[in-house]
Amino acid sequence: MEVDECGGWDFLEWVGPDTSACVFRLLDDPADLARAAAVSRSWRRFVIDNELSKNLCLRICPEVANFTRAVEVSRSPPPPAAHASESSHEAELRNLERDHRIYSYLSGALVSTKPSMDCILHCIVASSTDNFPDESIKNTLEPLDRINHRPSYWSSGGQDDADVPESLTYRLNSDLCIIDEIRIQPFKAYFQPGHPIYSSKSVRIRMGHSKIPHGAEFFVTDEDENLRVIADENYVWTYTSPEFPMLQENELQTFKLPRSVLCIGGVVKIELLGRVQKQDTDDRYYICVCHAQVIGRSLSPDFMVDISDPAGYSILKYLPGASNLRAEDIVPDDPRDSSEWHPLVARYKRMRHLAMMNVLLGPVQFMDEDDIGGVTDDDLYM
Template sequence: MEAQESGAGWDFLDWVGPDTSTCVFRLLDHPTDLARAAAVSRSWRRFVIDNEFCKSLCLRICPEVANFTRAVEVTRSPQPPAAHASESSHDADLRSRERDHRIYSYLSGALVSNKPSMDCILHCIVASSTDNFPDESIENTLEPQDRINHRSSYWSSGGADDPDLPESLTYRLNSDLCIIDEIRIRPFKAYFQPGHPIYSSKSVRIRMGRSKLPPGSECFVTDEDENLRAVADENYVWTYTSPEFPMLQKNELQTFKLPRPVLCIGGVVKIELLGRIQRQAIDNRYYICVCHAQVVGRSLSPDLMVDISDPAGYSILKYLPGASKLRAEDILPDDARESSEWHSLVARYRQMRHLAMMNVLLGPVQFMDEDDVGGVTDDDLYM
């Protein structure tokens, strides 16, 4: 009785009530704060889980999280079909809430990770037009230099009489889930033309999302006419569109910082180049030329992947506990003792890791380890 009167045995949640407690907990704006709160006691943990505070925090950090229709935890061992047949609906609901808490708690930590940013472009998908294909292909924009072996290296649009005709460059990122902070673009200066004109655009806009095309159909630019079919917006689901950023008519790497870090769900970024400034003297037509482009951010852990197969454009967040600790010998052909979904996702991880490693070896995408001490590890590719 004395303990209750002195307040020593009172639970804060019971003392202030659920409404006030909810308001207080919603003020916590970092995943570590929620983790500490959930560790105070069983009642605090249950309060955090039941009110889905981790999911709410993810939505506040990156509103794109709302595109996930549901979250799934994928384990290595297949679950027997009747494993939970005898559990009550209440127990099933508790288990579902616990699962969502684990997934969104992990996601929130990944969203605010302080891992260094890097260029996340894996390879090119398509340009809206190309003047002289393949010499002035979009692939030239992956090179930081504007001259390679004494030859110009840049992408050029087709010529246009209308200065308002837009162009676009579309890229595949090194992961289906990336946090993007900024875009960097260097307009091309035609040092071989009289007056050394700079073919910049008037402004830039960024779209992020996923492709609706069959996997692999937009992998590499190999034929101009074939790839132009991939540029239409109906082939993509865009989950984010940035404001327009004015571009300077300068031959320098210009940074366009997004208003906030953006979660790219699907690993596709489209850089829209809006408006033309420079005419070419030889034909008096407007062109846009880019010698280098970067999409700066970081890919999320391989523990988190996304199922983007829903034709309606919705995505399923998938959590694979322990996938980030996979070693080369762990990625083996299918084992009947392990779940088929686990193998399917690991196979996709292996494919993306292979492509990323090939880009590291062949250039020009540069990866760095967490301590920025040089070298490339598996974690660097997806953390």
């Protein structure tokens, strides 16, 4: 039995690799796993070789399985042919070290206590709209049901069948967000007799990304909203929640997910299942929402995602130090930047600009100044 660096017996040698792996996998806090890896070189090697940081990420958020690989994007380009002479074993060890480093930081980000906020950046589309644009999905971004003494809400089209569902689809402020809950406020038609509330029977949440090429995603911009492509085959949903019953009450109702969910791709679809209220004037069922929120936190700019596989698999990109970038650090065509870093820096600049435009011009209120870098839009996809 080997002696560890402190002169005592090595626990890993004493109990054996299988039992050691079982014990280490009981650690459910990234800080505890990091401390274990810092005990000795043999413990660190054991944590790295068994990919325990990645396994911990998978236990925290099973959506991590959608990443085909992880890439670390450094600002400085690597030395030419730095790894040309290394053996396959050395290359494997280097890759394991890299993955350990990336997933260690990711696990910490997944359980961060950073305050949550409304992550909606803008609307993509509603499954139907009764009177466009007066009753558009864009109204759901407003926290009030009356703006300038006028009602503010989204209304579905009318249906004779109470079981016909509706959906509201939104773009989040980052391609990678941790989502904890959804909040929805049904609309109370205070201008109709009896003040009916047009809630749905239940709610279900889907998260994922669009398969439509960047720059061509369908946004709500004109009266053709109801003709937009909204079919599920145009999206990859990496998470689907259970159904939550909705109360027929005019209040912001919270639907807490069973666990924190990693939204890969920045798209959230709120499905409104079943109708409960008819409108007296046409005797048809409607669903109306005056406000919606997707509560969570962004993982950008330290982490980004490259969604290049139509099957839904993606590449996780870690940018160490990106969150500390200042405006003066971002110089176009800086020869000191690596070939991968420069386009990500350019994307980061566009993120900041888009965030500022939404804060200044739109109703979205979801971030503080420190979080501005974590915003993305469809035309920001790599």
